Amino acid sequence: MENIKMNQAAVHLLEEWDPFHLGPNHYDTETADVVAALQGIDDPSVLAKVIQETYEHSFEEWIPFEDCVAISYKLIAIKFEAKCII
16 A cells, blocks of 8 residues: 555656656656656665656656756655655
């Protein structure tokens, strides 16, 4: 159950992020890839690199690494919060 809530919260956060200002529902594939990667990554810098590569590969646009780090810290926080809820 914790995984489902974590995934839902992570998806919601990524949907709101909108790094290319395209509006909602433009990042379904990227969101799925990042949420899947989140399962096995606890290091925000490693997750940020995955986020950067995933979005840049799809949209062929550069995202500053700092932006990816900021969102990765939020995603890691969601992950650890989900693990702490009993």
